[in-house]
Amino acid sequence: MTTKEYYDRKRNRLRRQLDQLDKKEARALAREEKHTQRIERDLAGVPGHFAHGLNFYKLFWMFFICCFLGVVIETVFCLLRTGQLMQRTGLVWGPFNLIYGIGAVLLTVCLRPLIGKSDRWIFAGGAVLGGAFEYLCSWLQEKVLGTVSWDYSKYPFNLNGRINLLYCLFWGALALVWIKEIYPRINGWIERNVSRVYGVTLSWILIIFMVMNTAVSGLAVFRQAQRYDHIPATSSWQQLMDEWYPDAKLEKIFPSMVRTD
Numbered sequence: 001m002t003t004k005e006y007y008d009r010k011r012n013r014l015r016r017q018l019d020q021l022d023k024k025e026a027r028a029l030a031r032e033e034k035h036t037q038r039i040e041r042d043l044a045g046v047p048g049h050f051a052h053g054l055n056f057y058k059l060f061w062m063f064f065i066c067c068f069l070g071v072v073i074e075t076v077f078c079l080l081r082t083g084q085l086m087q088r089t090g091l092v093w094g095p096f097n098l099i100y101g102i103g104a105v106l107l108t109v110c111l112r113p114l115i116g117k118s119d120r121w122i123f124a125g126g127a128v129l130g131g132a133f134e135y136l137c138s139w140l141q142e143k144v145l146g147t148v149s150w151d152y153s154k155y156p157f158n159l160n161g162r163i164n165l166l167y168c169l170f171w172g173a174l175a176l177v178w179i180k181e182i183y184p185r186i187n188g189w190i191e192r193n194v195s196r197v198y199g200v201t202l203s204w205i206l207i208i209f210m211v212m213n214t215a216v217s218g219l220a221v222f223r224q225a226q227r228y229d230h231i232p233a234t235s236s237w238q239q240l241m242d243e244w245y246p247d248a249k250l251e252k253i254f255p256s257m258v259r260t261d
Contacts, residue, residue, distance in 0.1 A: 039181075042188025043115075049191040050199045054112065057203050061190045062108055062183075063101035064206055070100025087255050091217045092245065098214065099137055104178070106133055111179050119176055126175020131168040138162035142260055146225050149257045220245035221254070228259065 051057040072095065074088045090097030110129055114122050139162060142148050152158040157165035195202070223233075223241035233239045245253075 039184045042184040045187060045191040049194075049196055051190055051194060051203075054108070057200070058187070058190060059105050059108070060203060060207060061194065062186060063105050064210065065101075065186060065190075066104035067096040067098060067101035067210075068094075070103075071095045071097050074100075087253065089253060091213045092220055092253055093209075093213045093216070096210070096213065103130065103133055107175050107178050108183055111175055112183070115179055119180075122179050123172040123176050125172075126178075127168045127172030130171020130175065131163045134167070134171070135159065135162045145221050146228070147221070147257045147259050149254070220250060221257075224250055 045052050051061060071088050071090075074097075075086065075095075078084070078086045078088065088097065089095050090099060106129060107126060111122055111125050114125060138148060138150065151161045152164040152167065153161035155164040155166060219237060220241050223238055223245070224247060226238070227242070227247065233242050250257075
């Protein structure tokens with residue numbers, strides 16, 4: 001083989017590799033363009049829909065869906081991490097947790113204007129918002145009910161055991177994924193799939209359900225705190241809570257909740 005033949009073969013091989021690289025690039029760009037168009041379509045929604053844009057109904061549906069999805073995701077995460085199926089609900093009726101729903105609304109309202117900004121701003125905003133929200137929830141639960149559902153005292157860089165640096169970073173990553181990927185898809189799904197005709201009625205049925213669920217859950221846990229302090233059931237609501245939600249039942253519903261004293 002001559003020197004010229006050797007370099008001709010090498011040049012042809014490089015051309016074939018370059019052609020393959022060009023094809024891979026074209027496919028990647030096509031996927032990226034398709035993804036961008038889908039996100040834009042989901043964000044645009046369906047004009048005229050009762051939950052179009054970022055109105056009260058849209059925020060409620062975001063809240064309701066994430067109350068449920070958060071429990072599902074955390075349950076699966078705990079199952080994979082521990083090998084055990086653990087109860088992760090935050091309300092007495094159904095697989096719902098207010099923290100996930102409120103957190104989703106908070107991230108949406110505060111970080112939605114940053115959709116077109118650099119990812120680092122969304123990440124930083126999510127870390128700060130998530131950490132502050134988690135701290136506030138822990139503080140309120142302890143002060144009002146005398147219980148806690150998580151304690152990060154053993155983690156480095158924690159603040160009063162309520163939050164820690166690692167979980168704040170998790171909040172930042174979650175905010176980035178939420179704003180860039182999950183929120184647009186849920187936004188589009190709501191406007192395409194929740195009925196225009198019956199959507200408002202269904203929304204108010206679910207709103208009433210969640211308000212009652214939250215109220216009964218709060219009363220049940222508050223009455224449990226009263227029982228711990230040996231306060232007798234003198235009123236009808238106390239007697240109902242003692243009958244419907246005794247300590248043994250609440251321990252099954254909220255297994256991670258412990259008293260602070």
